[in-house]
Amino acid sequence: MPGLPSAWRLRTLGLALWALAQASSAAAPTATPWGHIPIHRDAFPNRFAAEVWLADMSQRLSVLVPGRRFRLRLLEDVRYAALREGLRPRVVLAVIEVESAFNPYAISPRGALGLMQVMPFWTKRLGEPTANLFRIRTNLRMGCHILRHYLNRHRGDLFTALAAYNGSNGLPYYPDRVYRVFHARWFHQ
Numbered sequence: 001m002p003g004l005p006s007a008w009r010l011r012t013l014g015l016a017l018w019a020l021a022q023a024s025s026a027a028a029p030t031a032t033p034w035g036h037i038p039i040h041r042d043a044f045p046n047r048f049a050a051e052v053w054l055a056d057m058s059q060r061l062s063v064l065v066p067g068r069r070f071r072l073r074l075l076e077d078v079r080y081a082a083l084r085e086g087l088r089p090r091v092v093l094a095v096i097e098v099e100s101a102f103n104p105y106a107i108s109p110r111g112a113l114g115l116m117q118v119m120p121f122w123t124k125r126l127g128e129p130t131a132n133l134f135r136i137r138t139n140l141r142m143g144c145h146i147l148r149h150y151l152n153r154h155r156g157d158l159f160t161a162l163a164a165y166n167g168s169n170g171l172p173y174y175p176d177r178v179y180r181v182f183h184a185r186w187f188h189q
Contacts, residue, residue, distance in 0.1 A: 053079075057093070060185050064102045074102070074136065081140035085148040091158070092116075092144060094182035095165070098174070104136050110167075116143025 057075050058068065065071045078096070082089040099117040100106035112119050113133040122142055123131040133139050150161035159175045166174040 057089075057186075061093075061102070064097065077137055077140055081137070081144040084141070085144040087144055087147060087151075090186040090188075091178075091182060092140075092147070093186050094178050095143075095147065095162070097181050097185065098177050104139070105134055114139035114143075116140060116146075118142050118146065122146060 054072060054075055058071050061071050061075065062068075065074065078092055079089045082092040096102060096115050099112075100115050102115065104115050106115070106117065107113055108117050110119070115136060116139055118133050118139055120133065123129050123133065126142060126145065128138075128142075131138050131142070133142070147161065147165050150164040151158065154160040154164065159172075162175040162178050163169050163171060168174045
């Protein structure tokens with residue numbers, strides 16, 4: 001552009017900036033009531049990126065789950081189950097922290113079981129009446145499926161879907177807790 005008149009340079013720069021703004025706004029995920037917590041597949045571009053993510057998440061999870069080997073396997077299982085349902089793994093990690101504090105044998109006063117506190121009636125509804133909800137992969141698979149069900153039912157509104165997942169329909173206390181945990185521990189640093 002050195003040989004072009006200054007008006008041409010300004011116009012070209014302006015068009016480039018406009019195109020960049022249009023591309024970034026078109027690719028931007030829809031906002032939730034909390035800002036941008038997109039629900040999308042965030043596949044790793046390569047093995048290095050995967051190892052960096054696992055190391056970062058393992059460090060954050062070490063406060064709650066002491067065993068490194070178990071922690072890494074749990075993170076891989078969470079990531080697989082979340083992406084399989086089109087959920088963001090970090091959001092699922094926040095849900096698990098609020099629901100069970102990463103205790104795979106947690107039982108709620110209402111009878112919800114496991115990491116994601118899945119109610120036993122879901123096993124029949126999902127066609128697996130003999131499923132063991134204390135098995136981590138089964139619990140994650142069903143919990144992520146249920147969260148996806150509520151997201152679809154509420155047209156992608158994560159706030160409402162979280163309230164429905166917890167059974168606190170219309171009340172903000174549960175989605176707000178997940179939001180606080182997400183931003184305190186699982187949000188991008």
